[in-house]
Amino acid sequence: MTLQLAPPRKVPGRRTAPSRRMARFDLKGVPYLLVSPYYLLFAVFGVFPLGYTLWVSLHDWELAGDTKFTGLANYGELITDESFWNAVVNTLGMFVVATVPQIVLALLLANALNKRLRGRLLLRLGVLLPLVTSVVAVAVVFSQLYSRDYGLFNWILSWFGVDPITWQNEKWSSWIAISTMIDWRWTGYNAIILLAAMQTIPRDLYEAAAIDGATARTQFWRITVPMLRPTIVFVVFISTIGGLTLFAEPVMFEGNPMMTGGTTGQYQTVAMFIVKSAFRDFEMGYAAAAAWLLFVLILLGTMINYWFTRRIGGAK
Amino acid sequence: MKNHKRFVVTGAAMTALLAIAACSGGGGGTTPSGSKSSAAAEPVTINVHTFGGGENFGYDEAVKKWNAEHPNIQIKYTNLTDRFEDVYLPQLLQRLQAGAGAGDVVGIDEGAMGLMAARPQFFTDLGQYGLESRKADFPAAKWEAGLNADGKLFALGTDMGGMTMCYRKDLFKKAGLPTDREEVGKLWPDWNAFLETGKKFEAAKTGAKFMDGPNTIYNVILFQEAPKNGNLSYFDKNNQLVIESNPAVKTSFDWVTTFSKAGLTAKLQAWSPAWDKAIKGGGFATMGCPSWMLGVIEGKAGPSNKGNWDVAAVPGGTGNWGGSWLAVPKQTKHPKEAAEVVNYLTGKEGHIAAFKEAGAFPSSLPAQQDPEVANLKNAYFNDAPTGKIFSESVKNLQPVFFGEKHAQVKTAVEKVIEGMDQGAVKYDEAWSKFVAAGVKAAG
Missing domain, CATH: 3.40.190.10 (Periplasmic binding protein-like II)
Incomplete structure (x- = not known):
């Protein structure tokens, strides 16, 4: 700054202006330049596909075939399509069956890991391990565990005189099977995030509560959970988005890439519905419209969850 | 600032280099000498x-x-x-x-x-x-x-495709049925006889099922019936869906329903990992076999099963699948x-x-x-004279017409059959759901 105040000496006028301009650019322009790769990529791989999908959704657009502008006809057809709503119900159903126990379990797990335990680090790493395995690997192994003829679960159930269950056959059984895959993989991840947040809660709060005679359980519900609220909101959001775009697990559970989600769509999710429309029935326009409705669905789901989680622990 | 400038220059140079590299990639090498054809100067x-x-x-x-x-x-x-x-x-x-x-x-x-x-x-x-x-x-x-x-x-x-019936020799033996391919073929001149053989097989309690699932046999019968009904399956030659009115579809559907109700199927979905496992492990005894299915069985059952599978004539005469x-x-x-x-x-x-x-x-x-x-024989299938068997099966073969959306309709209706076989669709609702699925897929 001080240098600039000094009158320029012996500097040819021609060179001053460009280098000043350079300096200004360095100050004002470079930051934008430096952050631009992300936005450029986002524009190419995020905004453009979003817009193009909207454009496609307004057409009767057949893969490698004819395209015809039809306005909102796809959306109209979609909201009266039973199989679309079946997919929505499945997605929401599996989301609830998977996420509710998952968050509760993660919370309890995090609380346990927050205690003074022997081999604490090992245990903390341990709960993260499932996350390292690939989704497909998890789904393949679980699908075998749930297989009708040689599956582990049916074998265990047979000790109690239960006949082999074809897990893919009913909504409830397929939902449970898929939810366990999701929970196995994600509970530990959420637990670690909650654990990290737990460790930022000042210890004196607990000490004060303990002096006042609060039990461990009261401390958990009255101090830990309310203090964790922002983190729980985050965890719930992530789970909502993950849950509503559920895809790999049910596809692998089906055992082939037909995308029908069972013989009568018992566990076909919206994401599978979209892929089926686009790449099995070759109706790109219809699939694009479904993709946009899924987007709206996620937006709504996230908003509802936000509203719910805000009320945790008696928020004002 | 200087550094930044250099960065930009380097970046530009890199881009140029990449472009050059990309261009040269398509050029290819020089031809080895002695290329005789004028059509292709390089390989x-x-x-x-x-x-x-x-x-x-x-x-x-x-x-x-x-x-x-x-x-x-x-x-x-x-x-x-x-x-x-x-x-x-x-x-x-x-x-x-x-x-x-x-x-x-x-x-x-x-x-x-x-x-x-x-x-x-x-x-x-x-x-x-x-x-x-x-x-x-x-x-x-x-x-x-x-x-x-x-x-x-x-x-x-x-x-x-042609059409034959593959069967597991070892399982037939276990069930007390004949194992020679000529005799096996005589067991089932028509589908009714096939059903009766299946019941006998099930009564022997071998631990295996008589057939894999509903859809392989469904296709076999459909392609036998189609030539009797104007060579049509799901669509007529104007690309109109005829799934409900074509007797070929209904007949094949009814047969499969009968087999399923009689408990002959292993309730397997064709082309799934469980199906593969059962082909190898002897989970079922028969499967409808167009010629290409022989290659599928040999590939999936593997060398350890050589000689366990054999080929016999199919019930119901000639046909072509695939x-x-x-x-x-x-x-x-x-x-x-x-x-x-x-x-x-x-x-x-x-x-x-x-x-x-x-x-x-x-x-x-x-x-x-x-x-x-x-005169060709297939070593994997006990030296079955496959050349002769398949030639017989395609004699006077009639073409079957396929509509533009045949593949979509096929997938959709076969799902319903599968669902019926596995219990997710009730038997008395299956036909209407079958038709509805076809209509929807034809869109």
Whole structure:
């Protein structure tokens, strides 16, 4: 700054202006330049596909075939399509069956890991391990565990005189099977995030509560959970988005890439519905419209969850 | 600031370099001396893409031979997947639409021939390379399916299915049934007899089921019935859905329902991992077997099961299930050479090589009449005279017409049958759901 105040000496006028301009650019322009790769990529791989999908959704657009502008006809057809709503119900159903126990379990797990335990680090790493395995690997192994003829679960159930269950056959059984895959993989991840947040809660709060005679359980519900609220909101959001775009697990559970989600769509999710429309029935326009409705669905789901989680622990 | 400038310059230089590298990539090397053909100055690589489980198209030997004899046109043969409708076809359509990525020669299953014929813009007219002359080599049905909406020849036939019944010898023995293929064939002159044999088999409690699942037999019967009903399955020749009115569909549906109700099926979904496991492990005793299915069984059951599987005549007479074609997408850079390769692979020699390797029965008439085919035995299936068996099964064969959306309707209705067999769809609701699924998929 001080240098600039000094009158320029012996500097040819021609060179001053460009280098000043350079300096200004360095100050004002470079930051934008430096952050631009992300936005450029986002524009190419995020905004453009979003817009193009909207454009496609307004057409009767057949893969490698004819395209015809039809306005909102796809959306109209979609909201009266039973199989679309079946997919929505499945997605929401599996989301609830998977996420509710998952968050509760993660919370309890995090609380346990927050205690003074022997081999604490090992245990903390341990709960993260499932996350390292690939989704497909998890789904393949679980699908075998749930297989009708040689599956582990049916074998265990047979000790109690239960006949082999074809897990893919009913909504409830397929939902449970898929939810366990999701929970196995994600509970530990959420637990670690909650654990990290737990460790930022000042210890004196607990000490004060303990002096006042609060039990461990009261401390958990009255101090830990309310203090964790922002983190729980985050965890719930992530789970909502993950849950509503559920895809790999049910596809692998089906055992082939037909995308029908069972013989009568018992566990076909919206994401599978979209892929089926686009790449099995070759109706790109219809699939694009479904993709946009899924987007709206996620937006709504996230908003509802936000509203719910805000009320945790008696928020004002 | 200086650094930043340098960075920009370096970046620009890098980009330029990359561009140069990219350009030089396409140039290719120089030709080895002694190229005789004027058509190709440098060796041309023709990518042949196919699909299918087990031994699939069976072109390994045929390609090896061609490559040895044609230094200037080298075939690169890739089998992309064992799943046609839900993997190979969508991928092929995307690549055709994108104008890049498809093979120079692509295999197409019969179920999608209607769809491809309706898209002449994507395929090379093979007539301009003189392949019209091949017409006399094929049965009319196989030839005509290769003509597209513009009336141009776009695909030539490879194999055809024919129809037989594969059975597990070891399981039949366990159940006290005859094991000799002649006697087994006599067990079931028609489907009613097949049902009765199945009940006997189940009564013997071998631990295995009589048949795999509903859909293989459903297809077998459908393709036997279609020729009796104007050669139609799901669509008529104006591409109108006739699923509800075509007796062929209803008859095959009813038979499968009967088998399922009688508890003969292992409730397996064809082409699933559990199905594979059961083929290998002896989970069921019979399976409808078009010729290409022999290759599938051999591939999935593996060498340890050699001799356990055998082939007998199918109940209910002749028929054809499946078969494929080869086409040349318009996006190829070497249409002429690709057409030559198609000509070779669909010629007598290519057909015979494929039959030997994968059991894919030739649709080519000269190949069918060749003693090499007619006298061929299949070592894996106890030296069954497959050449003779399949020739019998395709005698007087009638073509079955496929609509543009055949593949979609097929997938949708077979799901309902599967659901019925596994209990997710009630038997008395199955037919109406079956029809509804078909109507929806035909959209």
